[in-house]
Amino acid sequence: MAATTLRTVWITGGGSGMGRASALTAAADGWAVALSGRRRDALESVAGEITAAGGTALVVPLDVQDRAAITAAAEIVTMHFGRLDALVLAAGLNTPQRRWDDQDLGEFEAIVATNLTAVAATLDAALPALRESRGVVVAISSYAGWTFQPGAGVAYSASKTAISSLLRSLNQQEAIHGVRACHLCPGDVATDFLQQRPEVPDAAARAVMLTPEDIARSVQFVLEAPSHVRIDELVISPVSSA
Numbered sequence: 001m002a003a004t005t006l007r008t009v010w011i012t013g014g015g016s017g018m019g020r021a022s023a024l025t026a027a028a029d030g031w032a033v034a035l036s037g038r039r040r041d042a043l044e045s046v047a048g049e050i051t052a053a054g055g056t057a058l059v060v061p062l063d064v065q066d067r068a069a070i071t072a073a074a075e076i077v078t079m080h081f082g083r084l085d086a087l088v089l090a091a092g093l094n095t096p097q098r099r100w101d102d103q104d105l106g107e108f109e110a111i112v113a114t115n116l117t118a119v120a121a122t123l124d125a126a127l128p129a130l131r132e133s134r135g136v137v138v139a140i141s142s143y144a145g146w147t148f149q150p151g152a153g154v155a156y157s158a159s160k161t162a163i164s165s166l167l168r169s170l171n172q173q174e175a176i177h178g179v180r181a182c183h184l185c186p187g188d189v190a191t192d193f194l195q196q197r198p199e200v201p202d203a204a205a206r207a208v209m210l211t212p213e214d215i216a217r218s219v220q221f222v223l224e225a226p227s228h229v230r231i232d233e234l235v236i237s238p239v240s241s242a
């Protein structure tokens with residue numbers, strides 16, 4: 001396919017929650033969107049919403065724990081659109097068993113693989129195209145990646161905290177190519193992710209949380225920043241949180 005004239009963003013975790021909302025917001029602003037995640041039906045549903053509104057979307061199913069699949073997906077996205085201007089990393093994992101007295105080390109590895117190693121691998125695969133476009137990266141980390149949160153989980157907190165370090169080294173080393181990355185740290189957001197908590201919040205608790213659209217607005221703000229502007233970190237809290 002010939003290179004599109006549209007700016008292009010690749011979103012992992014694009015089938016639901018903040019990834020979905022970011023995809024819809026970017027598409028509404030005229031970006032072509034590539035959507036990745038494991039559930040093809042969820043991705044196709046989001047792509048359908050985008051194309052029905054006149055936008056451009058590509059579905060690239062992907063398990064981010066599979067490094068070879070990440071490499072292949074990056075090739076598909078860049079071949080299809082001929083360019084990659086932005087990467088939004090929203091795929092994430094937690095578990096209800098998140099304390100030292102109940103955690104499972106197999107789950108620990110899966111959480112680190114999804115939240116940290118996959119972020120590194122996806123960045124690595126996308127970097128040549130991002131260097132060409134002087135592109136921008138948004139990693140959806142967490143409040144727990146910004147400051148310690150006792151309930152967030154041993155593996156989850158460690159993996160999200162490490163994203164900050166990973167992006168700082170990227171920003172330091174890739175500035176020469178104009179590549180910029182933002183460590184985006186949301187507090188509680190009313191998404192399906194809450195199902196992974198030991199005690200799942202009820203409707204009243206969800207009603208005072210952030211929405212995926214709140215986060216999408218901030219993601220889009222970072223994506224639209226001029227190419228000489230780097231937004232290193234954003235911390236976004238529901239006003240209801242103490």
Ligand SMILES: NC(=O)c1ccc[n+]([C@@H]2O[C@H](COP(=O)([O-])OP(=O)(O)OC[C@H]3O[C@@H](n4cnc5c(N)ncnc54)[C@H](OP(=O)(O)O)[C@@H]3O)[C@@H](O)[C@H]2O)c1
Nearest residue numbers: 013016017018037038039063064091092142188189191193
């Ligand atoms: N909700 C909150 O309160 C909150 C707060 C702070 C940060 N976060 C972070 O925000 C990000 C987005 O979560 P969300 O709240 O929007 O919840 P969500 O709707 O559950 O989104 C998580 C996404 O990750 C994808 N995913 C999980 N494992 C994957 C894998 N192995 N390969 C590919 N995709 C995978 C899921 O898609 P598939 O299942 O289809 O693969 C899903 O679309 C996560 O990184 C989470 O840690 C959430």
